[in-house]
Amino acid sequence: MYWEQKGPANTEAVAKLAIQRAKELKIKHIVVASNSGATVEHFLNQGLEVVCVTHHVGFTAPGEDEMPAATRQKLSDNGVRVLTTTHLMAGLDRALRGKFGGVYPSEIIAQTLRMLGQGVKVCTEISGMALDAGMIPYGEEVVAVAGSGTGADTALVITPAHSKSFFDTKIKEIICKPREF
Numbered sequence: 207m208y209w210e211q212k213g214p215a216n217t218e219a220v221a222k223l224a225i226q227r228a229k230e231l232k233i234k235h236i237v238v239a240s241n242s243g244a245t246v247e248h249f250l251n252q253g254l255e256v257v258c259v260t261h262h263v264g265f266t267a268p269g270e271d272e273m274p275a276a277t278r279q280k281l282s283d284n285g286v287r288v289l290t291t292t293h294l295m296a297g298l299d300r301a302l303r304g305k306f307g308g309v310y311p312s313e314i315i316a317q318t319l320r321m322l323g324q325g326v327k328v329c330t331e332i333s334g335m336a337l338d339a340g341m342i343p344y345g346e347e348v349v350a351v352a353g354s355g356t357g358a359d360t361a362l363v364i365t366p367a368h369s370k371s372f373f374d375t376k377i378k379e380i381i382c383k384p385r386e387f
Contacts, residue, residue, distance in 0.1 A: 212323070212384035214357020220382055221248035221351070224361040227381050228254055228349045231363065235342045237333050239352040243277040246286060256286045257341045259332040262293060287341050294331045294369055323387040325360025328352035330375060333366035347378060359384045
């Protein structure tokens, strides 16, 4: 499925397609990018193991956590595991770029994935982050859901690899993504 435009208007339809495809393929785990918790709520009570990956603390402002504690608790109460950690394709490379300028390897990888859309990059990144954190099983396909800002517009079937073996990641299917990004 290809959306005419990127953005949050696609979130509900992305969730339906992602859940449907996960069930068709008997995939048990879904990894969702969500900073406010609104996107991940579309995946509650669907019989899937859900991991929500947020921005790291300090992404918007020093020391600031974008997801309120009450939202974290609500998601936890509904069986969602929430991961807040350094982004796989940022971290120290972003600090070096900010301090000294230039382009660094993880940024080149991120920009290459963005050729398919921001959501494809984020889906790849969050599934690797969830795997590194031990929140999804190694060697299994998962469905990853992300967007181009807020909401969701992209879903992939992916077998992530640990960050130390990033290039072993396999994007098996693009369930949906925007045509324009």
